[in-house]
Amino acid sequence: MQPEQWTSKLGFILAAAGSAIGIGAIWKFPYMTGMNGGGIFLLLFIIFTLLIGGPLLLSEFVIGRHTQKEAISAYQSISPKWAFIGYLGVGASFLLLSFYSVVGGWILLYLLKALTGTLSNLSNAQYEEVFNQMITNPTEVLIAQFIFMLFTIIVVQGGIEKGIEKASRIMMPALFILFIVLVIRSITLDGAMEGIRFLLQPDFSMLTPKTLLLAMGQAFFSLSVGVSVMVTYSSYLAKNESLVKSTNSVIFLNIFISLLAGLAIFPAVFAFGFEPTAGPGLIFIVLPAVFNQMAFGQLFFIIFLVLLVFATLTSAFSMLEIIVASVSRKYPNKRRKLTFISGILIFIVGIPSALAFGVLQDMTIFGKNIFDAADFLVSTILLPLGALFISIFTGYIMPKSLSEQEIAIASPLGAKIYPLWRFIVRYIAPIAITIIFLQSLGLIK
Numbered sequence: 001m002q003p004e005q006w007t008s009k010l011g012f013i014l015a016a017a018g019s020a021i022g023i024g025a026i027w028k029f030p031y032m033t034g035m036n037g038g039g040i041f042l043l044l045f046i047i048f049t050l051l052i053g054g055p056l057l058l059s060e061f062v063i064g065r066h067t068q069k070e071a072i073s074a075y076q077s078i079s080p081k082w083a084f085i086g087y088l089g090v091g092a093s094f095l096l097l098s099f100y101s102v103v104g105g106w107i108l109l110y111l112l113k114a115l116t117g118t119l120s121n122l123s124n125a126q127y128e129e130v131f132n133q134m135i136t137n138p139t140e141v142l143i144a145q146f147i148f149m150l151f152t153i154i155v156v157q158g159g160i161e162k163g164i165e166k167a168s169r170i171m172m173p174a175l176f177i178l179f180i181v182l183v184i185r186s187i188t189l190d191g192a193m194e195g196i197r198f199l200l201q202p203d204f205s206m207l208t209p210k211t212l213l214l215a216m217g218q219a220f221f222s223l224s225v226g227v228s229v230m231v232t233y234s235s236y237l238a239k240n241e242s243l244v245k246s247t248n249s250v251i252f253l254n255i256f257i258s259l260l261a262g263l264a265i266f267p268a269v270f271a272f273g274f275e276p277t278a279g280p281g282l283i284f285i286v287l288p289a290v291f292n293q294m295a296f297g298q299l300f301f302i303i304f305l306v307l308l309v310f311a312t313l314t315s316a317f318s319m320l321e322i323i324v325a326s327v328s329r330k331y332p333n334k335r336r337k338l339t340f341i342s343g344i345l346i347f348i349v350g351i352p353s354a355l356a357f358g359v360l361q362d363m364t365i366f367g368k369n370i371f372d373a374a375d376f377l378v379s380t381i382l383l384p385l386g387a388l389f390i391s392i393f394t395g396y397i398m399p400k401s402l403s404e405q406e407i408a409i410a411s412p413l414g415a416k417i418y419p420l421w422r423f424i425v426r427y428i429a430p431i432a433i434t435i436i437f438l439q440s441l442g443l444i445k
Contacts (some may be wrong), residue, residue: 004160005236011165012237014172017253018314024222025258026311027283030080030265037206038198044215052432053219055424058247058392062183062406064234070325071228079397085389089228090326092382098350099374104312105144106341111305124289131284134356145354152316153343157336160236164317171310178307192267213439215431226387232322243411384437394427
């Protein structure tokens with residue numbers, strides 16, 4: 001059976017950018033920026049994305065496109081001993097999607113509440129109450145999580161061309177258009193300039209070792225590197241496409257969307273006198289209150305939630321695809337059935353995370369509820385380990401001639417930047433990832 005391919009470079013870039021952007025750019029980036037000094041965090045995030053995140057993304061592209069195989073087989077075909085990186089990526093993606101789909105369900109529920117007017121004209125305290133009631137309601141969160149996973153299953157069942165690429169071609173442009181509308185509304189509010197300054201004007205007095213490490217971590221994780229999702233996606237890319245140009249496109253779109261998220265949120269937050277340091281509740285508690293005080297605020301909040309649904313789904317597609325591609329590699333004719341089985345298993349494994357804030361709130365693992373424990377395991381341990389192994393693999397295990405050949409294809413720039421890329425993945429990236437890993441575990445301050 002002929003392996004599927006992206007029908008165009010644009011389709012691949014939109015799908016890869018959709019995978020990278022997700023709620024990492026729209027949910028996590030704004031609250032991390034708000035809590036860590038605004039402009040200085042943005043500046044560091046951009047620097048680390050370009051200098052370290054980008055080379056790691058290119059590493060995954062090199063492995064996938066060279067082998068034309070899904071994650072497990074890709075590493076196996078170059079060095080059988082290193083196939084464990086593929087298994088690590090598949091396992092991490094499975095666990096990640098199990099609780100990521102819970103957040104996807106929350107967003108769907110918020111969209112329904114916004115459409116029915118439930119979120120209109122509440123006090124600030126009531127918004128927090130609505131959110132807490134929602135996440136502790138077992139029926140609501142499980143139904144929403146199931147609907148989110150069902151939509152993800154349906155799209156991934158369609159394959160690369162008719163499923164993921166087709167959906168990404170609709171969702172990603174729509175996401176950009178909706179964001180532009182929101183940004184225009186936000187920056188034209190009275191008092192918005194203070195929020196723009198907060199985001200775009202670096203305050204170097206806020207520069208601390210912790211800010212450096214958090215910005216570096218955000219740069220890694222916002223590009224979806226570390227779980228070999230991009231190995232699988234790039235395996236469907238034609239041999240005559242430039243990996244360097246594709247990497248640059250995904251990096252640019254990721255930074256651009258992160259910037260748009262900041263410009264959509266912070267001017268509005270400052271214009272209405274809210275604090276930007278709200279943390280993870282920024283989107284679910286603070287933003288509804290912000291939009292509530294704005295002319296046509298409910299309409300703009302609905303637009304924001306729609307684009308958040310799009311971004312969350314495009315990331316979910318990539319996580320399910322790496323799993324399906326791996327389990328169906330020996331049974332390509334059973335892809336649709338295996339997609340459904342995989343998706344349902346992910347939903348089942350995610351049930352404890354969905355109930356972690358309600359009926360299972362007293363169940364803890366190392367002092368964390370089930371949702372937070374799963375998040376900690378993936379974000380703090382499995383992703384950094386995956387990124388570390390990938391940098392070592394491309395820097396030391398994969399033959400230099402193979403990586404050099406892949407990077408040079410269709411790109412005169414590729415040959416010029418190859419020595420720098422190789423230096424980063426061999427020396428800079430492993431050190432940076434190790435420092436983040438140890439800091440995340442609390443082993444260094």
